[in-house]
Amino acid sequence: MPGDKSISHRALLLGGIASGETRVSGFLESADCLATMAALRALGVRITQPGSNEVIVRGAGADGLRASPAPLDMGNAGTAMRLSMGLLCGQPFSSTLVGDASLMQRPMERVATPLRLMGARIDTRDGRPPVVLHGGARLHGIDYPLPMASAQVKSALLLAGLGAAGTTRVTEPAPTRDHTERMFGGFGVAVHRDGATVALTGGQILRGADIRVPGDFSSAAFFIVAGCLAAPDGLTVQGVGVNPTRTGLLDMLRLMGGRISVRELPDALGPEPLADITIHASPLRGAVIPPELVPLAIDELPILFIAAACADGETVVTGAGELRVKESDRLAAMAEGLLALGVRCELLPDGIRIQGGRPGGGRIDSHGDHRIAMSFAIASLRASAPIEISDVANVGTSFPGFPALARAIGMRVEETGQP
Secondary structure (H helix, E strand, O other): OOEOHHHHHHHHHHHHHOEOEEEEEOOOOOHHHHHHHHHHHHOOOEEEEEEOOEEEEEOOOOOOOOOOOOOEEOOOOHHHHHHHHHHHOOOOOOEEEEOOOOHHHOOOHHHHHHHHHOOOOEEEEOOEEEEEEOOOOOOEOOEEEOOOOOHHHHHHHHHHHHOOEOEEEEEOOOOOOOHHHHHHHHOOOOEEEEOOEEEEEOOOOOEOOEEEOOEOHHHHHHHHHHHHHHOOOOEEEEEEEOOOOOOHHHHHHHHOOOEEEEEEOOOOOOOOOEEEEEEEOOOOEOOEOOHHHHHHHHHHHHHHHHHHHOOEOEEEEOOOHHHHHOOOOHHHHHHHHHHHOOOEEEEEOOEEEEEOOOOOOEEEEOOOOHHHHHHHHHHOOOOOOOEEEEOOHHHHHOOOOHHHHHHHOOOOOOOOOOO
């Protein structure tokens, strides 16, 4: 699997403000992560790439970033924009964050609002980018209960807390991915957890580190479902990160009857656990997905919906309102696509109800969303006719080489040259 996108972003951002050199192996050279790299270079961070999937970041230190002469273009990377808001809101200079057409429509106030409570001065345009971070703000720690589970908001507040006076505490309504907290430890920053609350005291110094990026679980998710649908002899996905805040999909698929085994790799380096995951074709059955699992699989829900469409019986997912504000409204986009394939489904305010069976063929508009596009590619394994997916250029933002790897395991995927 390609390197984990979330961890690759964080390795760059933390390495950029650390003292000394950070070496990153397994780095994901996707459009999203390269946008983060370009933004850091514009802020004065020296970054080199000595080999494939290798990066060396020569950190600027806590006070070493400099103003960019132009707006920082985050491309399609919502993670990069939201985490950069926390990283840059306490700098002595001002920054403007922009992105592609999709990112410019995504909400940023859920990050800006708590950062303002910390003393940041931030402007948005009707709650969306461009995001203007005014320099010279004096930040102070706050106690902030997250209104909804979000690793990006939590991470932005912790990054701002590095430069804030006092202690910043973030309380989660449900567990979310903890890559930022784990990586802080690797850079020498103490983060304390007490139940659902994460706390960080400002003024700590980051020191360069060696970071090994595991295989991306969100990328592996497409092939895990593919294995459940069409691998009677088994399919093994190797070297995947199995951080327990990311693997809710495995619990969901097992609940639906998926035959999945996980072999953890004892020689994993760094704070993130690694494993090989083996999947066998399984007679899936519909299920009511426990809401507490949803935050642990928020990026994997589109491909779960494909598993549900191919299962026997009804699947219901609720508590997934976060999908409304991703690269697309993923709830609406998935419902639209499923209906186009003849799958009966009902869109709920914060979820979806899917009646399983066998999808038909048809034409799918991915709405420029890489996870929608790849999910419907996997649906072709059970479809009764070909599926044509349009607007797929953004697959490269998270999973370069997805079509080639799909073909390598036996899928029949043809690229027409039309995006």
